[in-house]
Amino acid sequence: MNSELYNEILSDYFLPFGAAKYDLEFKLHQDNDPKHNSLLCRPFLNLNNIDWIKSPPKSPDLNPIELVCNELKDFVRKKMIGTGTDASTSKREF
Known part of the structure; x- marks a missing residue:
């Protein structure tokens, strides 16, 4: 998986699910894998006001x-x- 696919998953599945189930009041827990911390994903998370918790990869x-x-x-x-x-x-x- 690359950062584009990860970003697409966040956009197409994660956000709609979070909006439907939690009214977007949640935190995303993800490890520090490069695709999670990419120049593509960080702005997406910030733009959508998604709080996220980092942990070490693997x-x-x-x-x-x-x-x-x-x-x-x-x-x-x-x-x-x-x-x-x-x-x-x-x-x-x-």
Whole structure:
């Protein structure tokens, strides 16, 4: 994923969801991945008055999704994937 795609996700999905569910009264927690802190995303977040909390990149103790991603990678590796189709199947099994 690059900063353009991340920005598109924020614009097309995150903002409408935040507006519908939380009346835009929320904080976004994201790690310090370059795409999250890019020259494209920072102005977008500021322009839309989105408060965000930074944490270090790839820090499972502060970013629980990293734990899930690591578990998924281990699960898929153990399945000894041979093709892209097999990877998709393993992800669904997980």
